[in-house]
Amino acid sequence: MRKFNFFYLVTCFLSITSEVQAQTPSDAVLMNPGQFCGGIFYNNSTASEYWQGDSLLANGNVGTLTSQSIAAGFTLGIIKNLNIYATLPWVKNSPSAGYVESESGIQDFLFAAKYQFLDKKVGAGHIKALVSATGILPASQYIPEHPYAIGLGCPDGIGRLILAYKTDMGVYIKTQGGYHIRGNSELVRGYYYTDNSAYQSNIVDMPNAVDYSATVGYITSDNLTFKAEAEFLILNSLGGFDIRAWDQGFPSNEMDAMRIGANFQYIPEFAKGLGLHVNTAYTLEGRNVWKTFNIGGGITYFFNVWNKKESTATPTE
């Protein structure tokens, strides 16, 4: 027997989704100084079931929830081994059933810096180690308690360590982990009940979180033309409570997810500077999150802003 909640979970971890790009604070790829890569990304995520605690449920008042986002972003090589990133997504969440309005708006601004502090030849390849710091801030006054809220409404600071080994043949493995320290979420209303207590405030203490992933991939020898990788990702809230039966999801719920995904990149020779990207992911297991399937793609364009003497724009991988 299925339980049908009248309410449902806010779409969560979209900020993670927006990191899925050609080059992100969580991968091991770097741009050279002066190289700029700007892009537009589209992501479509659908789910018709979600976990309330550890029970997987459908919700007849929602049907299938579709979350679409369009993000603009860029990567810039500042000095050797140091890149910065920024993205800003617009998100729309719409149900296929029920009579509750969909919700859309500008979501969270992401800014990050990534630094490679180790690049060492080991055997027939290179071992690389990088760190990154990411700051995420809600970029509009969206309503975090909306049934189809576009985000959690809180700032998030992420520290990340990335380790990769790439063989000279182009096969690579990568593992990375991030620790999220979250600021408070700000509700519209001034009273809420969660975690067995009532709070007379619009401020919600958000649990911190971790994410970690392992990736296997292949990239062509020019470090550029084609890249394909498969990824296994885990997201874990470090605290928070389960959605109560018949209650609406709440920003500070414990939200966990285990996902698999794949990313592809193709930079055709005939269109200099242009890059095409496709990514997909599927949620295998979760807690208080939607069981999402997402597919996204993007177009990037890169060129040298300075250091134009370097004849080709070749990211060091």
Place this chain on the structure above:
Amino acid sequence: MKNNNLILTALFSATVLVFTSCENDIPGGIVYEAYTFSSKDEDGGNWKPILLTSGADVIIDAPADVTSAEYLAELAEVKTFSSSLSADQKEIVAYWGNNTAVRWMEIAEALVAKYNLPPDPGPDGNYPPPTASPLTSDFPFAHPPFASRMYAHLSASLYDATISTWHYKFTYNRPALYVTDGSITLAYPKNDIPSYPSEDAAIAMSAQNILSFLFPNDVAFIAEKAKECRDSRKWAGLATESDLVAGDSIGNYVSFIYIERSKVDNAKFAQVDKATYTLLEDTATMLWGDQWQHWLNIDFPPRPVGVTPLFGNVTPWWIPNVEALRPGPPPAIGSVAYLEAEEELLDLTENATKEQEEMAFNWGDGPGTYTPCGHWNLLAAEKIVEAGLNPLRSVRIFAYLNTAMGDAGISCWDTKYYYFYPRPSQANPEIKSTFMTPNFPGYTSGHSTFSGAAAQVLSHFFPSDANEFENFAVEASNSRIYGRIHFRFDCEVGLTVGNEVGDFAISAAMVDGGE
């Protein structure tokens, strides 16, 4: 390598910077410092209680003399406690403050928020009637009418109990502890009010009994709170054991009267089974079928019966009967008045402003919250401590506020199921709302009726804040339009009827001796 370290440090610092802004201490209730009372109300023991005939109904014996060995031993106990408080005890003393009724109302609000969720579905996968056996862990379903009735019984009992303590305080005149013994450490500002019997004990005992009766799954939690409240009186240097014991007797007596009333106020018949419900729907079709299709739950799957269709039969506190307040019928579907209201909601579906959406959520007070009545209690509590009211005057306001909202609930529910008027998204599926529609008919709006009554009563007690309360009531009422779960006429008529209900409570307050 030096460069390396520098950049690593910078990245680390940037991350830490974002992190450190996260420290916070989120309050569970209103924040106030214990204060000096703005009045003593020596004659308060003669005020007219709501269910008791007078404050002298409970017989409380004269206390031992302040020079007796017995009393001196009690004082010594208080002195031992109050001079050596642990950090935890100090926190508890500060939390309860010198107006414990404020905290009891908050505890009641939290219990409502905890239980304001529909029960589990039956074995057929469909929703059962929104009641449950007291044996289930989700009992009771503390929906808005349940909550309004609970707040009314609780606060009125606190008023009657406090009147009774005032009666004996100024009959026996046992001085405050710090007056008898200057070496007592009083945790709060001095308020020269006789200590026997303790109003806080009477309030705690009455609250404990009533809340335990209505929330049988939380008896242990409620008892723990009551013990904490009671103990904190000694820790604060405010009451001795005999003050508390006499207060307990009053609380026990008064809560018994209120619990007995609650057993026979017809609330237990308010929720009906599917067969009875179908009869009510058929009656609505017979009466109004040519003007509107009766309200249907449009959730997936639909809930088979609405929330408490016969709540209009519950015994009111002040209004003579529900018929006297029942408004005329809402506009027929397709009429000019209807089309105008429908057009407004269609427009809001497309073009609601940020401010309008926020108002819908700010006053949403839906499932999993303390309901609109809880929201008004919170607003009242802030005014009460701001005005420095003593416990007697505080519970008087809570009592009239909540009995008025209790009557508002009764009157509104009568109207809702008399007309069985559809919700906007049923009448026109093009209308989308900001959240789920409550499981009861639209006309009139519960939020508006509760808020109309609340604003009227609070404006009477705080005339200089009348505009503010009126604005809040209009906001609460409009929020249902902005949320598109009510037509404007649902809200406007509800607000007007709410005001009328409030006037009945005010009429009673005018002659209770406390004006």
